[in-house]
Structure formats: C-alpha cells, structure tokens
Amino acid sequence: MTPFAARIRQMRRARGVTQKEMAAALGVSPAYLSALEHGRRSPPNWAMVQKIIGYFNVIWDEADELQRLATLSHPRVVVDTAGLPDKATALANLIARHIAELDEEELTRLFDELEGILEKKRKVTE
Template sequence: MSAFASHLRQLRKDRGAKKEDIATYLGITPSYYNKFEAGARTPSLEVLVKLKTYFNCSLDELVASEEESTLVDRQLVVSYRDLCDMGFNERLAHGLIKEVYDSYQAEAIPKASLDKKVKFVYKKDVVALCNKLKEQLEEK
C-alpha cells in the first residue's frame, strides 16, 4: 500500500468520515474511492483538490510522504475520536485527552498522523490518569 493510501485512510478515520460520504462529495462511486485507500488507483489533481477541501488541509498535508519512522505506532496512542468510538461520553473523552495532552512537553507530544488537527496521547498515560482518578474517588 502506498504512503498516500495509508495516509488517506488514516485521515478519514481520524476525522470520523465515512467512505460513502467522501465518495458522494467527490462525485465518484464508493468502490472507486476504495481503490484510492487500497493504493490501487491514484486520484487526479482535480480529486486531490476536492479531498484537500473536504479534509480542510493543504495539498502538502494530504500527499506528503513523511518518514514512517517519525510517526508513533498508531496502536500506542488514542485520540478523542478513538475514545468516543470506545463508548466514552464526549465530554469525558475530551477532558481525558486535554488533561493528558496538556501534561506533555512539546517534544514529547506523540505524532501518529500527518493530520495536525488531531491530538494524540499515549494509551498508557490515559490509563494512568484513569487509575489516579479512581484512587482519588476511593479515598473519599
């Protein structure tokens, strides 16, 4: 799979978008869109511009092939959307991500996607925060 295909799929997931909705926006069939995410087809410049607009990002962000080694393994981190997908209340998910994210120094912030709008935190840090909150509740 190409870096672009992998990035496009992750961008869609991070934004919580459905393949069908993106295909409709682009004016193509969902099966044709699937070929972009599978790496079987490369979108035309016109489609890339539409994708850029849909995801509200620059073309550079959309097609940049950043070194995989600079990105943290996606399975080690979570985002707000991930917590919501796990069944967390939206306010709780936002609060947990914000609390952990704000505790990081700039160079320690995990980067798991080229999408600069999605905040990621390490799963282990969310678990540690939840355990700390649990202990505080048990003390009362």
C-alpha cells in the first residue's frame, strides 16, 4: 500500500463511505478505486487528486498533504543513477533488494533520517 492509498482509505472509512459510493461520486469505477487504495495503480494525476480533495471537502494543510502523498506514492519506483557516484547506485540497489525485510519502525527511522539530511541540505541552499 502507498502513503496516498492508506490516507484515502482511512478518510473514506472514517466517513463511513463505501468504495462503490466514492467511485460513483468521483466518476471512476469501483475497480479503479480499489486498485488505487491497494497501491496497485500509479498515483492519480493532479485533476483526480483535486476531485478527491473536493469529495472529502478538505482545505489548506490537509489538501496540501494529500497532494504531497500522491507525489510520494508511485508503487513501482525507478531510480536512475546514471552519472551519479557509485555509492548512489549501490544504495538504490541495496534498498531495492532488502526493503521488504524492513519492519514499520525500521522504515520510519530510515525515512526520517533521510528526510532530515535532505532538509538540512535545502536550508543550506536557501
């Protein structure tokens, strides 16, 4: 499941809405919505994310968060390391080979650590 899929499912269930009802309101098939919620589809495009935001009637921070999650939620990631240092390729391959072995706590720790490193780099360049 992707971060976007988990959030959409949580929002839908919290409101007591079925996939069939939500799919009809969005103008998509229940099969599409099910695949989206299970992370078996690419993230929705901007227009679909906007429909979902409108459907749940969320604004500001929550709408921004849904858009951010959609950009982080491609279930099949391709990492192009051509032209990057050899450590970049080694890291990408290490993650690809072993990500399924990591539990939720380990994934969170690695994610937070990498986000922290990238945030520091952004602040330096600003």
